[in-house]
Amino acid sequence: MENNWKFKSLQNLEKGQPIAPGYSSHLIKRCTELFNRPLNEYSIEDMRVMIGQQVGLNYLIPLALEQLKIDILSEGDYYSGDLLTVVLKVDKIFWSKNGALLTVLAGLIESNKDLLLQSNVPLSLLEGF
Template sequence: MNFDIKKSLEELEDTIFKPSDFESNLILKCQELMKKKLKDYSVEDLRVMIGQEIGLKYLVPLALDTLMENPFVSGDFYNGDLLTNVLRVDKQFWKQNEDLLFELNEIIATVKITINTVLPLLEDYESPS
């Protein structure tokens, strides 16, 4: 990573997240996370910000490091919710960041192996004897 995780997104992007006239819980959460140092981000923080496509060039590498350890890691919703949001990132981002795409493809390969191994066992388990 070519950035300092001891800095916040506001510091790294040299920008201030401007208050909105419409202050939903999500907007307030994103404003809060813009000020938080990246080293202190939780899985849920990554999930939220990546889901909003904020700070992707900083947060996707952190998310991929986490997903390499456990592709099914969860934020506050369900197992694999971080991976789900990473997979929803606009394809243009991946075209511009082929090194990150390579890492994502490694994670996807691991997930596919797991699914292909477990799915037949689940189907067999659920079948009446």
């Protein structure tokens, strides 16, 4: 990745628009807006939304892991740990292609196991880590 990738939008980085034209739901409008916003301006909630839609994972997962290193229970708009919850729900194909990121995630979970067991993060998502 380029050194300045965090200052670019997913549209610049991925060279396209993932949203199908003609749809105008609130979620699609929000994702389109976020797709055009520089990554360094993303909030925790912005990351949660886009990762939840499986958009821009090559860029957003590293950002999310940086945030989770600071606070494993980082919170978007819903509950403590909602960022981790969407990260844990990312498609297994992504993780199979990104073993180094999976190793970081597994380490974060292992080092915060006791805290996570007392959190709102669904225990079923923690299985295997």
